[in-house]
Amino acid sequence: MQPLTLPPRLLMGPGPINCYPRVLQAMATQLVGQYDPAMTDYMNETMALYRRVFNTQNQQTFLIDGTSRAGIEAALVSVLEPGDKVLVPIFGRFGYLLAEIAERADADVHTIEVPWGEVFAPEQIEEAIKRIRPKVLAIVQGDTSTTMLQPLDALGAICREYDVLFYTDATASIGGNPFETDKWQVDAVTVGLQKCLGGPSGSAPISMSDRFVQAVRRRHHVEAGIRDSHHTGAKGARIRSNYFDLAMIMDYWGDERLNHHTEAATMLFGSRECAVALLSEGQDDVLARHQTAGLAMLRGIQALGLTPFGDLKHKMSNVVGVYIPDGVDGEQVRHDLLHLFNIEIGTSFGPLKGKIWRIGTMGYNARQDAVLHTLQSLETVLRRQGFSMPAGAGVDAAMAVYAGQAQG
């Protein structure tokens, strides 16, 4: 039983990535009680901070105590009654996840798909909505499995026109790519901390519009053992999960402070600090930092003679897919980067398994030194595998991006 001792990895995969040191410090804070005014004040402050992160006025903005997929499941099982139609446009692994979670809720799940490496045009989604008339549109913004960023700005208006609730998961993209809850008329959004927000997995911020809240609240049910006479029964089909019952979780985060779970205080402290890190640096500056780091990594990869994956016009700023060149052992490269240089890059899933690496530039690691370390280490490891490249070209190209950005 030795003390925890971990190697100093530089995490340049698709997430999780290294936490901001301030986030780690915040998570070492001693607890107070869950209904202590000091705690409930921080709960309220965290709600306010995430309204700013999500760019929303939504009152119902808080944390789900679990990893990012806990947020997804909470949103979907709380709104989807058995038999409800949901449309899931799929452009990567996480689209399948949304569909699967909705299926398990016994929703009537309809999917449309584009090949991995592409995104949907709004017209494709509108056509499917007209045809299917779903209660909910569920789509991810950024899918790390393909590195693609689905444009969402036109979908809210389409959803309003056809009276569809618009849900999106922005775990992979938030903080590194624009996200506008209110402007885009998003009805519910969930995220995690472990990508561009620079925290650990384990807390899932969520924000819900009044329309979405209404759809959930009609299923409201207070649990036996803490139910008082003024609590009335549910109108809609009872939400199948207690843990993910957003109606009850709203009561916990609301004025009534009705006991549900015991808030995961350490994760709340971490979540709060992620928001503070983003907002005190400035949302626009953080976005620009991610765009520069992502472009520098992309240009560096290309300068090394490597080919990026997918439709680059729709790539997330914070991750790039890189084809593993012929004759190169992709797993050996990852192994060498990890064991020689303490640098982690990502492998891939499903149809891309064994075909591409995924290299991230997220949160704390969206930094010039992290980009340069990664490019020169990748060059060294590839050279030792016999892959020939122009020496130093990756780093030079990345530095040129930073120089241009500095001049601009």
Next chain:
Amino acid sequence: MQPLTLPPRLLMGPGPINCYPRVLQAMATQLVGQYDPAMTDYMNETMALYRRVFNTQNQQTFLIDGTSRAGIEAALVSVLEPGDKVLVPIFGRFGYLLAEIAERADADVHTIEVPWGEVFAPEQIEEAIKRIRPKVLAIVQGDTSTTMLQPLDALGAICREYDVLFYTDATASIGGNPFETDKWQVDAVTVGLQKCLGGPSGSAPISMSDRFVQAVRRRHHVEAGIRDSHHTGAKGARIRSNYFDLAMIMDYWGDERLNHHTEAATMLFGSRECAVALLSEGQDDVLARHQTAGLAMLRGIQALGLTPFGDLKHKMSNVVGVYIPDGVDGEQVRHDLLHLFNIEIGTSFGPLKGKIWRIGTMGYNARQDAVLHTLQSLETVLRRQGFSMPAGAGVDAAMAVYAGQAQG
């Protein structure tokens, strides 16, 4: 956006309580990747440590990423198919919670109840099992709402006799009261960190016997997007939750390391350290420390002329219910303790609301100084409310317990 600043509370309620400082330190550790050998080694080590905490040989011993009720829901929704009979003996709020979670899974839920402040005799449970013939018996070991500790040692044999799966939640009791998974033939147990284990809420250790694992595995289903040709479909009714699908979570913690959620690494570091704290101090010594602190608090309370709640033969070591005396404003006492002395004690739920306080002595706070501070502060606050007591009697009685223990 000021740095996180919390008052130095002494948390003497029914939990959460103050974390061990070593646990807080562990949670400030920088991350590594989720499939990094350094990470998976710690995952394996954490499994081994919790086998020792649970006193079991069960291979399937790991963490659910959520608060303690996430563990409860994972166990129940993974084993209970719609229509399956479950027996829930209820002796407090958390019994209702088990029943409610099982109801939401559309199980056929049968309950038996004893008044708050009592526990069940094994014969009562056996009689109900014979009558109902459930697939699962679900019962909590310690229910903080009543402070009672249900004896479990005879229930495993009864469950085996009638081919019932025996599930228990030991969140409130583990670490402060004996728990013997294998000796008691428990098929599944879930806990949280925020009581006697001295960590924060947000991680739920679980252990499952082979019988329980078998009942879950027949419902095994690998999610689309990561499914390979060698993954076959489910045999039993598909588990309704993706997040709480223990069959998939076993694949993630097992050799296949099949991607499910992204492990909440910070909570894992905290969970591991809770186990290390318990096991390096020694399980028997930690139990004795809780028993002494709990007895000292009880004797102190009685010496102050206050009346403890419930059947003291079956009280958990780590929490005592205390009747609020006539003429005393219970909430004012709690307010004064918090704001004058930075000490938190607990209020109550349901039928006990407004009638008793709950005072805990758990984990890091199962210490003589914490007991004495609480007793003398309670005395001061009560005296200022006009309640008359023999001066210093609470502290004297508690010190006598510690003196006896030291001599013994």
